Amino acid sequence: ELKVEQNPLFLSMQEGKNYTIYCNYSTTSDRLYWYRQDPGKSLESLFVLLSNGAVKQEGRLMASLDTKARLSTLHITAAVHDLSATYFCAVDVIYESSGDKLTFGTGTRLAVRP
Amino acid sequence: GAGVSQSPRYKVAKRGQDVALRCDPISGHVSLFWYQQALGQGPEFLTYFQNEAQLDKSGLPSDRFFAERPEGSVSTLKIQRTQQEDSAVYLCASSALTLGEQFFGPGTRLTVL
Numbered sequence: 001e002l003k004v005e006q007n008p009l010f011l012s013m014q015e016g017k018n019y020t021i022y023c024n025y026s027t028t029s030d031r032l033y034w035y036r037q038d039p040g041k042s043l044e045s046l047f048v049l050l051s052n053g054a055v056k057q058e059g060r061l062m063a064s065l066d067t068k069a070r071l072s073t074l075h076i077t078a079a080v081h082d083l084s085a086t087y088f089c090a091v092d093v094i095y096e097s098s099g100d101k102l103t104f105g106t107g108t109r110l111a112v113r114p
Numbered sequence: 115g116a117g118v119s120q121s122p123r124y125k126v127a128k129r130g131q132d133v134a135l136r137c138d139p140i141s142g143h144v145s146l147f148w149y150q151q152a153l154g155q156g157p158e159f160l161t162y163f164q165n166e167a168q169l170d171k172s173g174l175p176s177d178r179f180f181a182e183r184p185e186g187s188v189s190t191l192k193i194q195r196t197q198q199e200d201s202a203v204y205l206c207a208s209s210a211l212t213l214g215e216q217f218f219g220p221g222t223r224l225t226v227l
Contacts, residue, residue: 031213033215041220042220042221043205045215045217048215088156088157090156092213092216094212099170100212100213101162102147102149102157102159104158105156106155
């Protein structure tokens with residue numbers, strides 16, 4: 001059974017600081033996603049990582065994937081209050097004859113304080 | 115174009131009632147998924163359709179849960195004899211093809227009293 005673990009579960013950061021969220025998964029994946037969720041809202045796709053060594057950046061967020069270590073990271077640079085949200089990683093695996101499905105991590109609740 | 119829409123956005127049911135949740139995927143999207151998100155948790159897979167065929171229902175928690183997509187577009191998730199543990203946000207997602215990016219709807223928040 002595929003397991004996806006994130007840490008930390010909760011992160012309180014000061015504005016301007018850097019930090020990294022980690023996502024470990026237990027079996028081979030076909031692709032990995034990072035999502036953002038604001039309270040009471042749905043999921044917003046941030047990044048999709050397809051292959052080993054993939055790195056993507058958007059603004060103050062950068063995501064990377066190491067398929068050999070089964071590890072993805074989401075790095076936050078110089079945090080600002082607008083980044084406060086819950087971040088999920090999700091592993092997409094294709095199953096023969098039954099399509100694909102996402103398995104989500106537990107989420108990291110990020111609070112950026114002045 | 116329009117994204118994934120879901121209705122109702124909020125549903126309050128008394129324990130034992132039946133509920134039906136609707137999902138309108140992005141037009142032309144072949145794949146449709148239902149996920150359940152309990153408070154403070156990540157979404158969990160419930161079921162998957164490719165067109166009208168339900169290829170995976172391994173995540174449905176009990177036989178009280180039933181999903182259909184009869185014409186390969188709109189889908190309905192039905193929960194019979196609701197229990198308090200069914201309280202959650204139910205998210206629908208669609209994608210254009212297998213392993214394609216899934217686009218999520220706003221969800222239906224179900225509260226069972």
